Amino acid sequence: AQSVTQPDIHITVSEGASLELRCNYSYGATPYLFWYVQSPGQGLQLLLKYFSGDTLVQGIKGFEAEFKRSQSSFNLRKPSVHWSDAAEYFCAVVDSGAGSYQLTFGKGTKLSVIP
Amino acid sequence: DGGITQSPKYLFRKEGQNVTLSCEQNLNHDAMYWYRQDPGQGLRLIYYSQIVNDFQKGDIAEGYSVSREKKESFPLTVTSAQKNPTAFYLCASSTSTGTAYEKLFFGSGTQLSVL
Numbered sequence: 001a002q003s004v005t006q007p008d009i010h011i012t013v014s015e016g017a018s019l020e021l022r023c024n025y026s027y028g029a030t031p032y033l034f035w036y037v038q039s040p041g042q043g044l045q046l047l048l049k050y051f052s053g054d055t056l057v058q059g060i061k062g063f064e065a066e067f068k069r070s071q072s073s074f075n076l077r078k079p080s081v082h083w084s085d086a087a088e089y090f091c092a093v094v095d096s097g098a099g100s101y102q103l104t105f106g107k108g109t110k111l112s113v114i115p
Numbered sequence: 116d117g118g119i120t121q122s123p124k125y126l127f128r129k130e131g132q133n134v135t136l137s138c139e140q141n142l143n144h145d146a147m148y149w150y151r152q153d154p155g156q157g158l159r160l161i162y163y164s165q166i167v168n169d170f171q172k173g174d175i176a177e178g179y180s181v182s183r184e185k186k187e188s189f190p191l192t193v194t195s196a197q198k199n200p201t202a203f204y205l206c207a208s209s210t211s212t213g214t215a216y217e218k219l220f221f222g223s224g225t226q227l228s229v230l
Contacts, residue, residue: 009155036219043119043205043221044158090157102173103219107157 002027004093006106013081014114021076021109023091033074034092034103035065044090050074061085086113117142121206121222127230128193128200136191136225138206145210147189148219151175152203161204164189193227201228 003026013019025031032051036044048059055067065076074091091106119140128134140147146165150158160173164183178197183189189208193200203226207219 041224041226043207043223044219045221046218049218102160102163103158105157105159107155 002031002093002095002104004091004104004106006089006091006109008109009107010110010112012112012114015083016080019076019078019081019085019111021089021091021111023074023076023106024072025074025091025093026072027093027095029095032094033065033067034094035059035063035074035076036090036092036105037061038088038090038108040087047076047089081111081113083113083115086111119206119208119220119222121204121225123225124223126225126227128227129230131195133192133194134200134227136193136204136206136227138189138191138222139187140189140206140208140220140222141187142208142220143186144208144220145186146208147183148207148209149173149179149181149189149191150205150207152205152224158205161191203227 005024007022034049035047037047038044047063048057050057050067058064063078067074088108088110090108092103122137148163149161151161152158159175161179162170162181164170167183167186170181170183180192203224205224206222209219
């Protein structure tokens, strides 16, 4: 079964610092990969997705992510964090070969931002 | 504005009681989903529906039931058989095409607690 690992439960960064959130997947076929963000008590919002093509994808709010097949990773990055980026971030994967409608989510990384 | 509406925002259940969570969307999406979110556990799929009058179990369907009588509505019933119902419940929808998982739109959630 596919699985998604987000090794960092909680990360704290200073405002203006760079950010990298890690995501690793366990999967045989070509995965479809996603990053979602959730503010407290709210639903999730799609930041970016990777299906194929350029392995560096740009998303909303200045985020980007790079797909590295050799490392089974899809890490999320932002060059300069803003206080409003404090939230929980979820990596997710879909089996592109199974016709599945089911996203498998990681357990999330909570981001705190120090002013 | 188009979107997904979940109600109520907070819900309390007594022992042995069934409760129903509402989810309505005006996005004209064919596919709808229910997720359960526990702290530190990410999102887990309860049920999903790709078309009216049809739905499938997700990973944790036991103790839950759904119906899909209208395209716009996908209510979730938490039955008395669900012994640990306290969680944050998220409803989502997407277009039902070959890439139905391409982007999920989420509601703002219902927090269910046991009295």
